[in-house]
Amino acid sequence: MTRFVLGRLAWMAAILLGVSFVAFMLMRAIPGDFAIAAAGSQSVAPEVLATIRRDLGLDQPLMAQYLHWLGSALTGDFGRSFVTRQPVLGELLSRLAVTVQLTLLAAVIAAVMGVASGLAAARLRGAADWLVRLWNGLMLAVPNYVVATLIVLLFGLYFPEITVLGYTPFLESPLGNLASLLLPAFALALAVSVTIAENTRAAVLEVASQDFVMVARAKGLTPAAILRDYLMRNALTPVITAAGLKIAALLGGSILVETIFAIPGMGQYLFDSINNRDYPVIQAIVLVAAGIVVLVNTMIDIAYARVDARVQM
């Protein structure tokens, strides 16, 4: 077990190294001169450009630049924004906090909706099962940004008195904070909840046909106890694992949903940075987001292996 964990961690480190290299190279692959992009204008005196080059280390070999950038990034120094001239880290952290909030809320909503409807589809036979599956199939085809746009449209048309755009910080008003994130989180969660529902349905049906469920019924246990201890406990492990791997989808989706709902998270930050060609910020966001996904996936892998060792027959 220890060997497995160490192996996974080493593997994670290797992937992160690869990820950082990709993130670095992408921003060096931009057409044109990086120094001009940094200056933010075409008409810059050659001396100024030379200074910028020296400051950013652009006159060094590429590999040296990468190692320098990586070393700084590891200590939290992602350089300065081309636009605000402020260090990227501070802004990034405050944006990240908002995105994490949104993503976690979406994960909770997706899990509750997905498990509930999946369970319903598995336990109810016939028409109910069929309806849930039809709904799931349809929802799978509706991208989260379409859902978000349509939500904004519907509220604008029919409930214009309700503000759906914008964000209330937690410290200002905890309830207002939750209210401001609820609709975006729902839009983000919908597609993921469908996947969770399908997985739950399949897992519960699979577990229900196992002999130990028949044994539990023969023991005279109540349906509630069988559902909790025998069906759910066995079915939810693979479901939660699969759901955890959806964190990447949620993070990716938050870029779109934050932009639509005007929520000052990392996604909106990325969107703005792309429009402003603020490359250090793009680089930092790509690195941090991919890092989070790799980290979460590794943790799920390890947690699942622990459970699996127990389940292994």
Place this chain on the structure above:
Amino acid sequence: MQDSVSVVAARKRAGITQGWLLLGLGLAMLAAMLVLTIFAPLLAPYSPSATSPDSLAPASAAHWLGTDSIGRDVLSRLIVGGRTTLLITVSAVLVALVAGLILGLAAGYLGGRIDDIIMRLLDVVFAFPVLLLAIAVVAALGPTVPNLILTIAIVYTPAMARVVRAPVLSVKQWDHVEAARSVGMSEMRLVLRHILPIVVSPILVATSLTLSQTIFTVTALSFLGLGPPPPDPNWGGMLSEARQFMELAPLTVVGPALAIVFATLTFIIIANGLREVLDVGSVR
């Protein structure tokens, strides 16, 4: 015992007819989309870039889906915009498919170190959230149609390679492959004659699913302003532009939204139909 066997057989038969129904429905939807796309200039009632003073008009006999903020016909833009969106989607998936086939076959068949190197490199790409990587690459390279195709191909290649590699790994141990090898069949012929056909089913299903996901990614990029440059219409861009005035002309948003959903749904239905018809387990 006999009873339960016949039950299983009956279930299988039912699954297959249901699969054919789904597949037929999906292919019909695809055919409709293709006709609209190929004959777009003939079918579109107006030029997609022709403006008129009649801006943000509601649905009417002249403009079935109304007009946008500078008076362009929404239906015409949808029909023509489908061309760009579908062109990028299909080309990108084809490139990813070819790259995934080459890498997956090489990794699965050659095995050993080559397998390790290929799969580890692909794992790095796989570690990025799809949309994030696409955004970063397009932001770096610039949003032109060839760049979009290349980007999306890169993003989906690792998943394709995995889908190809898994069956190859199991298939190559099979007896008839061993037999063919023992009678001295060349490696190349072995791969083409015996391995490729068996891995085709999961690949077909995966390709169809990837097409549906690619529609999402392509339109999402356009939605974020990283799509093909204006004034050529595309679905994601139309949705994004229309948001500003959507409460005045809801159809300008609903139109592209429905188009995106229809295209995604088409490929999902085809994938599910193929899965049942070809009897492929779940493909991820």
Place this chain on the structure above:
Amino acid sequence: MTSPLLRVRDLTATVTTRREVIQAVRGISFDINADEAVGFVGESGCGKSVTAKALMRLAPEGASIGLGGSVAFWGQELLGLGEDEMRDLRGRRIAMVFQDPMTSLNPVMSIGAQMGDMLRRHLGLSGKEARERSIELLALVGIPDPARRIDDFPHQFSGGQRQRVLIAIAISCEPDLLIADEPTTALDVTVQAQILRLLMRLREERGMALMLITHDFGVVAGMVDRVNVMYRGEIVEAGPVDTVFAEPQHAYTRALLDAVPRLQGAGAAR
């Protein structure tokens, strides 16, 4: 003996799956007296397992079961009982041991938890009492060092040990009738004999009635008082085990007897 423990009359069972309706039990009648061991023998698919499940009113997963006739338990009709009352009876008065010990235990619950949930449900024991009782039961069925093993998970036990655990669970609420559905089929030959001896011993010690279901005449031979031979949902032959062995009346019974290996048959007939 006035009223037998179990009196079954004209029992029919129709199993309905999504695609098919199977008439699994076609009007069978039999009695099981208290403290008696009765064998049910027949090939797979003959309806013996459905009969066992029907007595507990359990439908196979993914199917529904339609029952007709009469099942009287201590004179009480079970087929008309409400589901709640039936649930109070399952495990408490009639318990069951299943065929495959490898798949009959919940892999994510400890042995103690799987024994305890039933003890708490039927006997109203506290968590601590249930634990102590479970340790005694594990000792009774021959699990070494039960106090330590009670927190182990199923995968830490061998097949034979798991079947012992399942037997411990089944007898934990001191049922009047224990139904054992092919309890040794999935086990190694040497372990089979141990499990059968354990069932015999427990039956004698506790005075339970035993309904032993098997496809193997060799298994019932030394174990039961009377035997019912089932074929295509009907009981084709019934009688004291020695009589059926010595003078099988039905051609099907003779075929089943011929399938028993010579040595085992000879030993059993002793």
